[in-house]
Amino acid sequence: xxxxxxxxxxxxxxxxxxxxxxxxxxxxxxxxxxxxxxxxxxxxxxxxxxxxxxxxxxxxxxxxxxxxxxxxxxxxxxxxxxxxxxxxxxxxxxxxxxxxxxxxxxxxxxxxxxxxxxxxxxxxxxxxxxxxxxxxxxxxxxxxxxxxxxxxxxxxxxxxxxxxxxxxxxxxxxxxxxxxxxxxx
Amino acid sequence: xxxxxxxxxxxxxxxxxxxxxxxxxxxxxxxxxxxxxxxxxxxxxxxxxxxxxxxxxxxxxxxxxxxxxxxxxxxxxxxxxxxxxxxxxxxxxxxxxxxxxxxxxxxxxxxxxxxxxxxxxxxxxxxxxxxxxxxxxxxxxxxxxxxxxxxxxxxxxxxxxxxxxxxxxxxxxxxxxxxxxxxxxxxxxxxxxxxxxxxxxxxxxxxxxxxxxxxxxxxxxxxxxxxxxxxxxxxxxxxxxxxxxxxxxxxxxxxxxxxxxxxxxxxxxxxxxxxxxxxxx
Numbered sequence: 001x002x003x004x005x006x007x008x009x010x011x012x013x014x015x016x017x018x019x020x021x022x023x024x025x026x027x028x029x030x031x032x033x034x035x036x037x038x039x040x041x042x043x044x045x046x047x048x049x050x051x052x053x054x055x056x057x058x059x060x061x062x063x064x065x066x067x068x069x070x071x072x073x074x075x076x077x078x079x080x081x082x083x084x085x086x087x088x089x090x091x092x093x094x095x096x097x098x099x100x101x102x103x104x105x106x107x108x109x110x111x112x113x114x115x116x117x118x119x120x121x122x123x124x125x126x127x128x129x130x131x132x133x134x135x136x137x138x139x140x141x142x143x144x145x146x147x148x149x150x151x152x153x154x155x156x157x158x159x160x161x162x163x164x165x166x167x168x169x170x171x172x173x174x175x176x177x178x179x180x181x182x183x184x185x
Numbered sequence: 186x187x188x189x190x191x192x193x194x195x196x197x198x199x200x201x202x203x204x205x206x207x208x209x210x211x212x213x214x215x216x217x218x219x220x221x222x223x224x225x226x227x228x229x230x231x232x233x234x235x236x237x238x239x240x241x242x243x244x245x246x247x248x249x250x251x252x253x254x255x256x257x258x259x260x261x262x263x264x265x266x267x268x269x270x271x272x273x274x275x276x277x278x279x280x281x282x283x284x285x286x287x288x289x290x291x292x293x294x295x296x297x298x299x300x301x302x303x304x305x306x307x308x309x310x311x312x313x314x315x316x317x318x319x320x321x322x323x324x325x326x327x328x329x330x331x332x333x334x335x336x337x338x339x340x341x342x343x344x345x346x347x348x349x350x351x352x353x354x355x356x357x358x359x360x361x362x363x364x365x366x367x368x369x370x371x372x373x374x375x376x377x378x379x380x381x382x383x384x385x386x387x388x389x390x391x392x393x394x395x396x397x398x399x400x401x402x403x404x405x406x407x408x409x410x411x412x413x414x415x416x417x418x419x420x421x422x423x424x425x426x427x428x429x430x431x432x433x434x435x436x437x438x439x440x441x442x443x444x445x446x447x448x449x450x451x452x453x454x455x456x457x458x459x460x461x462x463x464x465x466x
Contacts, residue, residue, distance in 0.1 A: 082224035
């Protein structure tokens, strides 16, 4: 499959994303795009932190980066990240639900560009960002996954995603990577 | 002959509609969005569809073709670059350190702020050059594709609520005075000093369709080309490259680069992190 995995997280997300990335193989046949809520200012080593114990290469996305399998593209601070069929774009459009990067913005672009080849994952967070975007991926025929809310560091975001759509899977954090390998393989 | 194609999926229909909208606007109004980056274009178009109380992109096309005021509203949606004064303070700090010394050697300076939107960056550059003692010999050309936006930039009026953020940026950018010296409060707005705009020329200019109009020592085009696709980015990069003097400096946004501009060999990197480049060939 020539698809894509999109991950959205907020509060507690750095740890949760690390757990998922760490358990994914370098040969993952699809690219990953990530929107983790973060503050606008200052230099950030988030991509290094996330990539440290992962077989995947984690990069902070630059405009028009070509999407390659086995790489994870992180939304830069102060920008929305959007994907087209083969590459990413960034935007400085206004905050959406107080967030930039916004998970909804990323996921909607993923749904539009990849349709049934998209996989969306909503992890921990104290926000309802991502719920609409995940529903869009669902409508477009993609696969949707939500972290089991009771095991999330903050359950607001998984709960919101559950309320808006009917995800295909509600999974414990450590079950997510094996499932991704299965659906992307 | 029977057409055996399956009915189009919703997002395929939408792709057709977006192409028709861009083609219609180009035919009727001359603004060329045909090579805009699809995901951002699509998002902004849908925001306008919703705001107009419509249900489809085709509905929006019909409205803008028959109603120039609706076109103006769509243009505002499509052309607005949300910015802040001294956005990415590090850019301005490095500009002071690495670019200003070179600029001091010129008797006269031309700066182009391409895609100036509502002028936040233009005012920031004017303040920086003033503090560097260079403003009196500078002319800043601030251009945007949207005439209404240019007029707004010309007004030098900004919401007072933004001043806390801008002041913090200004300080982080290495500002040497008190930021509040540069404006006076006027109710919910502030008005920046007229002297800051003395040497600014505001003008309508469309990077997607217009040609260069001068040679510049500095061009700042930050977070403008992110809304363009690769082909249009290359075209604009050529325009900027050809508009720079020898040793002219190009400043881009934090997540942009010259790697795919087609002019990589024409520049040296002044500062990689802050995306400052100097034309050397």
